[in-house]
Amino acid sequence: MSYVPPSNLHDGGPAAVARRLPAARVLLIALVLALAAVPLLPAFYVTLFNNIGLAALVVLGVVLLTGVAGMTSFGQAAFVGTGAYATAWIASASALPAWLAWAGGSPWFALLAGLLVTLCVAGLLGVLTLRLSGHYLPLGTIAWGIAVYYLFGTFQSLGGHNGLANLPALQLGAWTLERGEQMFYLIWLLVLASGWALHNLLDSRSGRAIRALNGGQAMAASMGVDVFRAKLAAFLLAALLASLSGWLYVYTQRFVSPTPFGVNQGIDYLFMALIGGAAQLWGAVVGAGLFILAKDWLQDWLPRIFGETGNFEAIVFGVLIILVMHRAPTGVVGWLSQRFGPGRTPVRHPAPNAPAAALARRPLPPRGSTVLEARGLTRRFGGLVANNDINLALHAGEILAVIGPNGAGKSTLFNQLSCCDMPSAGEVRFHGRSVAGWSARQIAAAGLARTFQHVKLLPRMSVLENVALGAHLRVRPGLARSMLRLDRLEEARLLAEARHQLERVGLGAHAHVEAGNLSLGQQRLLEIARALCADPSVLLLDEPAAGLRHAEKQALAALLGRLREEGMAVLLVEHDMDFVMGLVDRVVVVVFGEKIVEGLPAAVQSDPRVLEAYLGACA
Amino acid sequence: MDSQIALLLGQDGLTSGAIYALLALSLVLVFSITRVLLVPQGEFVTFGAMAMAGMQAGKPATLAWLLLGLAALRLALMLPAALRRRRLPAARSWGMLAYAVALLLLLRNLPLQQLPMAVQALLALAMVVPMGPLLYDIVFRPIASAHALVLLIASIALHGVLVGVSLLMFGAEGARSEPFSGNGLALGAVTFKAQTLWVIGVTLGLLLALYAFFNHTLLGKALRATAVQRLGAELMGISTAFAGQASFALAAFIGCLSGILIAPLTTLYFDSGFLIALKGFVGAVTGGMASYPVAALGAGGIGLVESFSTFWASDYKEVIVFTLILPFLLWRSLTTRHTEEEA
Numbered sequence: 001m002s003y004v005p006p007s008n009l010h011d012g013g014p015a016a017v018a019r020r021l022p023a024a025r026v027l028l029i030a031l032v033l034a035l036a037a038v039p040l041l042p043a044f045y046v047t048l049f050n051n052i053g054l055a056a057l058v059v060l061g062v063v064l065l066t067g068v069a070g071m072t073s074f075g076q077a078a079f080v081g082t083g084a085y086a087t088a089w090i091a092s093a094s095a096l097p098a099w100l101a102w103a104g105g106s107p108w109f110a111l112l113a114g115l116l117v118t119l120c121v122a123g124l125l126g127v128l129t130l131r132l133s134g135h136y137l138p139l140g141t142i143a144w145g146i147a148v149y150y151l152f153g154t155f156q157s158l159g160g161h162n163g164l165a166n167l168p169a170l171q172l173g174a175w176t177l178e179r180g181e182q183m184f185y186l187i188w189l190l191v192l193a194s195g196w197a198l199h200n201l202l203d204s205r206s207g208r209a210i211r212a213l214n215g216g217q218a219m220a221a222s223m224g225v226d227v228f229r230a231k232l233a234a235f236l237l238a239a240l241l242a243s244l245s246g247w248l249y250v251y252t253q254r255f256v257s258p259t260p261f262g263v264n265q266g267i268d269y270l271f272m273a274l275i276g277g278a279a280q281l282w283g284a285v286v287g288a289g290l291f292i293l294a295k296d297w298l299q300d301w302l303p304r305i306f307g308e309t310g311n312f313e314a315i316v317f318g319v320l321i322i323l324v325m326h327r328a329p330t331g332v333v334g335w336l337s338q339r340f341g342p343g344r345t346p347v348r349h350p351a352p353n354a355p356a357a358a359l360a361r362r363p364l365p366p367r368g369s370t371v372l373e374a375r376g377l378t379r380r381f382g383g384l385v386a387n388n389d390i391n392l393a394l395h396a397g398e399i400l401a402v403i404g405p406n407g408a409g410k411s412t413l414f415n416q417l418s419c420c421d422m423p424s425a426g427e428v429r430f431h432g433r434s435v436a437g438w439s440a441r442q443i444a445a446a447g448l449a450r451t452f453q454h455v456k457l458l459p460r461m462s463v464l465e466n467v468a469l470g471a472h473l474r475v476r477p478g479l480a481r482s483m484l485r486l487d488r489l490e491e492a493r494l495l496a497e498a499r500h501q502l503e504r505v506g507l508g509a510h511a512h513v514e515a516g517n518l519s520l521g522q523q524r525l526l527e528i529a530r531a532l533c534a535d536p537s538v539l540l541l542d543e544p545a546a547g548l549r550h551a552e553k554q555a556l557a558a559l560l561g562r563l564r565e566e567g568m569a570v571l572l573v574e575h576d577m578d579f580v581m582g583l584v585d586r587v588v589v590v591v592f593g594e595k596i597v598e599g600l601p602a603a604v605q606s607d608p609r610v611l612e613a614y615l616g617a618c619a
Numbered sequence: 620m621d622s623q624i625a626l627l628l629g630q631d632g633l634t635s636g637a638i639y640a641l642l643a644l645s646l647v648l649v650f651s652i653t654r655v656l657l658v659p660q661g662e663f664v665t666f667g668a669m670a671m672a673g674m675q676a677g678k679p680a681t682l683a684w685l686l687l688g689l690a691a692l693r694l695a696l697m698l699p700a701a702l703r704r705r706r707l708p709a710a711r712s713w714g715m716l717a718y719a720v721a722l723l724l725l726l727r728n729l730p731l732q733q734l735p736m737a738v739q740a741l742l743a744l745a746m747v748v749p750m751g752p753l754l755y756d757i758v759f760r761p762i763a764s765a766h767a768l769v770l771l772i773a774s775i776a777l778h779g780v781l782v783g784v785s786l787l788m789f790g791a792e793g794a795r796s797e798p799f800s801g802n803g804l805a806l807g808a809v810t811f812k813a814q815t816l817w818v819i820g821v822t823l824g825l826l827l828a829l830y831a832f833f834n835h836t837l838l839g840k841a842l843r844a845t846a847v848q849r850l851g852a853e854l855m856g857i858s859t860a861f862a863g864q865a866s867f868a869l870a871a872f873i874g875c876l877s878g879i880l881i882a883p884l885t886t887l888y889f890d891s892g893f894l895i896a897l898k899g900f901v902g903a904v905t906g907g908m909a910s911y912p913v914a915a916l917g918a919g920g921i922g923l924v925e926s927f928s929t930f931w932a933s934d935y936k937e938v939i940v941f942t943l944i945l946p947f948l949l950w951r952s953l954t955t956r957h958t959e960e961e962a
Contacts, residue, residue, distance in 0.1 A: 072768060128948040138771075139904045140948055142897070143941035150937045267775055274772050311783045318780030325773045326761050 031285075035188050039181035046180040048296060050252050053187035055288035057245040059272045060194050060281060061238030066270065067278025068202065069234040070214030074266040075125070075141030078148045079239045081261025082121060083114035083246025085152060088164045088256040107170050107251070114243050122239035123232070130231045137235075145263040152258035163257025170251035183252045190248065194241055195281050197483035201237075202281075204482035204491060208469050210234050212458055219456035222418060223534065224444040224473040233479055271321055277331025286333050294320075348512050349464055349495050356492040359474045362447055362535050364567040365431065367397035371538050371569045372417060372448070376426035379412050386412040388593045389426070394538065399560060399570040401580045401601075404590035405613060410573045411453050413590065414542055417571070418450045419443040430538070445473050449536035451527035453543050453573070459516025463507060463526055466515045468498040470533030501529040506555055520547040525556070532563075539563065541572040545579045557583045581605060589613065628926045634815045634884065635898075636922020637822040638877045640915040642899025644829065645873040647914050650903075651846035652866040654767050655759055658774045660899070661892025662781040663747055663871045667878025668887045669785070670743035672794035674731040681788040682746040683726050687719040689753040696757060715749065722746065736799060740879050744872065751871030752864035759867075760860055778893065785889040796882035818880045825876070826915070842866065894937075898925070901944055 038049050058076050065071050087110040125144055129136040153161045170177040170186075177183050201207045209230040212220035217227050250256060268291065276287020295313060302312040328335040365371055372394040379387040386409040394400050402410050415421035417428055419438045428435050435443055449470065457466050471494050477487035502508050505525040510518060515526060524544055531539055545553050553576070560570055560583060574580045580587065580601070587604040589597040591613040597604055604610055642660055649657045670682050694712045701707060722745060731739065758777050762769055800813045833839040844852040845862040853859050874896075881887070881895075902918025921940060928939040 066768065070768075072771065124945075128945060132948070132951055136904070136948060136951070139901065139944065143901070143944050146897075147938045147941040150935070154934045154938075270772065271776070274768075311786050314779050315783035315787075318776040318778075318783065321776035322758055322773050322780070325765070325769050325776070329762070329765060329769045 052289050052292050053191050054245050056191050056285045058242045058269050059284040059288045061241035062273040063284045065238040072138045073141040075145040076242045076269045077261045077265035078145040079242035080246040082118045083243030084249050084256050086114035087247045087250040091167050111247050118243035126232045126235045149262045165255045167254045201483045206482050221440045277333030280333050283333040356496040359497050365396045373429040378425040380424045390595050394569045396569050397567045399584040401584040401587045402573045408590045409593040447537040449531035449534040450540035455523045457515045463515050464511040467529045470530035501532045505529045538569045545576045630815050632923035632926030634818045636919035639899045639902050639918035643902035643914040643918040645870040646903045649866045649870045653863045655770045658778040661896030663874025664878040665892035666747045667875035668882035669789045671796040671882045674739045677732045680726040683723040690715045690719040747875035748871045751867035755863050755867040782890050789889045793886040793888045795886045798883040
């Protein structure tokens with residue numbers, strides 16, 4: 001089975017290549033060519049571009065952390081400082097204690113030490129704050145940023161407030177990188193390499209998990225994503241990029257002092273990301289460039305206009321940032337692509353020529369065996385009893401419907417069955433095991449997949465990528481392999497599975513549309529495809545037919561019928577009685593949190609208690 | 620350390636703790652109503668302190684010019700939309716401009732240096748408090764429904780602008796105002812400094828007033844309703860824009876008052892407010908950005924820790940204060956069940 005990497009060649013044949021060379025790639029080539037020519041400029045500009053590159057490296061991390069994953073850190077400058085001080089301390093062999101003298105001056109050892117220390121500190125901060133809600137990470141990083149700034153200033157072995165000066169030049173093997181233009185190539189090589197790695201990461205299984213963090217955490221957890229781990233990964237990557245920038249900083253400036261690593265600089269990095277456009281990797285380079293050029297220009301011109309007193313560039317900068325937030329909160333790159341670009345188009349994943357190997361499937365339990373069971377399930381919210389002593393059992397190869405008027409407690413029941421909520425009393429058993437204390441992720445890994453009453457998807461990701469999130473646990477390429485593009489075989493198998501499930505629910509033609517552009521009915525079908533992608537043995541569907549047209553409902557009923565034939569167990573909550581009664585094997589009726597009837601559809605329909613619940617007392 | 624020093628440090632700690640608690644309260648208030656983390660809170664503190672010190676040193680009240688500028692800016696920003704509707708901007712905006720002009724004229728003609736301290740404090744509040752709603756209208760109201768991150772960035776940017784303006788207005792020299800009253804109070808062996816008593820007394824009074832405001836007045840209840848559920852409150856006819864202005868006015872009031880209170884205790888510079896407010900923020904976060912009493916307690920604790928670490932390890936004072944939150948974060952992360960904030 002040969003794997004052909006997806007590329008534009010498969011879209012329209014060689015003749016179309018020239019036309020379809022994406023604008024981003026043209027831009028990238030132009031950028032690299034322009035960059036290569038920078039060292040021909042006067043030294044002043046080379047220094048400026050070195051600074052832009054150093055900042056862009058940090059801002060790439062901010063884009064990943066803030067723009068993509070939706071977390072805010074003020075401590076990036078402190079991580080730069082960690083990397084820089086570790087490097088400076090090791091590079092200036094005089095400051096080293098005797099037992100470390102052997103490592104003195106080694107840039108590789110310095111890089112390793114900087115990254116390790118950063119990893120430890122960021123790891124500690126991450127473990128402490130990332131399980132908590134949004135404000136603890138900014139706070140933790142602010143506190144760390146301030147604390148570390150004062151630490152750098154008070155440690156005499158780190159030079160105190162005067163810093164460490166006269167550091168040696170970077171010696172890589174036989175090369176000595178002494179001059180600015182030599183560092184320039186190294187800095188920008190690392191910027192481009194990091195950008196490439198992050199680009200690869202975002203277009204992979206781990207990257208989709210990170211992208212799901214911004215607004216889709218509960219859904220991602222139900223798809224088996226380890227939300228905490230994904231957050232930690234994004235945070236650590238951003239911190240490591242900052243630390244790498246610190247390493248380069250030392251060899252570019254040959255001097256460190258605490259000043260460039262304070263909280264204000266941490267805020268500057270955030271500004272750069274927001275100015276450039278925090279949602280795109282491009283924004284990092286554009287933002288760092290604009291910010292540093294504008295700052296340089298303002299520092300040059302403002303004193304000439306207003307005189308020397310006062311800190312005018314801080315005022316002008318603040319006003320500019322506020323204007324950007326008012327007029328273009330998506331940043332310059334976001335604004336440009338909205339105004340002049342082809343509109344936002346999600347990454348396309350064309351089907352490869354050769355079919356990818358199918359993913360391994362879970363053996364389904366024997367037909368008729370009990371797969372999911374609720375025993376005396378009770379859920380109280382304060383004084384309200386949403387579920388009271390509910391018992392039900394779901395068997396392999398059957399479709400069971402839970403019906404009831406609005407507010408009967410059906411969704412509460414659903415959330416407990418899928419471990420999104422914990423019962424106040426009673427227990428849920430999955431394949432004969434109690435799931436007490438399990439997380440949504442654990443039960444997803446054990447083979448339960450669900451959809452949501454209020455559709456939960458990532459509106460700006462393509463339909464295909466949304467569905468692929470469902471298969472998160474079925475392949476396991478890690479972060480590093482994704483960044484280096486070594487995950488393509490697994491990725492192709494995963495996307496082939498997603499494509500297959502999309503076709504099954506009838507959305508095959510919409511694979512490359514932004515998920516937010518689908519109609520509500522189609523979004524529900526997308527959720528079903530996503531759940532099927534997880535290869536579940538039990539499928540929980542919350543109002544799957546709501547918002548679907550008649551033909552779509554028939555197709556969905558046919559699909560559910562086929563799944564039943566294959567031996568899957570399906571539990572659905574639904575209000576459309578025609579849909580339910582023609583399809584399901586058994587019906588459970590819940591009213592005011594209590595199960596009142598369970599039985600065959602026909603028997604339930606004529607049951608007087610059910611009629612009373614739905615239509616009021618009938619004489 | 621003997622008990623005398625401990626008592627002294629405890630007093631200092633309680634004094635700054637009380638200030639941090641006030642700031643923590645107003646940060647929680649503004650955050651819960653507008654979702655804005657009010658980073659510029661510290662600038663209101665600076666303004667209050669500098670206004671007092673400036674008046675006592677016989678300097679012109681430059682803050683009144685800032686107020687005038689902000690009032691004019693808000694009016695100018697409202698003009699295009701108003702002209703499109705062929706109407707003049709709301710009377711309120713003209714009123715604010717007239718108020719700013721009147722205040723400026725008044726301040727230029729009063730013998731500021733000779734006025735009683737209470738009048739000076741009132742004038743300082745009269746200059747600083749209206750800036751709160753003005754800044755809300757100019758900076759935050761146009762993006763009131765934006766992503767919380769956008770609000771945060773705008774808030775940080777505003778902080779940068781105000782610090783820059785502050786340097787322009789007050790210069791780089793520090794300033795300190797005169798104490799409110801002379802002698803302290805001797806209780807047995809313990810002598811309480813007069814200013815400490817003032818700070819703690821005013822803080823307690825303000826806390827009681829805020830408690831009464833939020834529990835027993837319609838306006839206070841409307842603000843609380845907005846904090847609990849913005850959309851629901853709006854559907855009940857509570858204007859969220861008004862709630863935003865009111866919360867900013869309260870924040871400016873509390874900030875300015877804090878500045879007036881600490882101005883005699885410590886020399887403040889044009890940018891000192893930020894670090895002070897940041898400690899209030901740390902206190903606020905210990906209350907989970909939601910609980911007022913816990914936030915106040917946390918802020919008080921930070922004041923005490925700061926004061927004692929000044930004695931034992933003054934070089935590491937800030938390090939100790941800010942790393943103190945790590946064990947606290949550990950405790951939170953072990954006891955809190957993960958809850959997602961949907962953006």
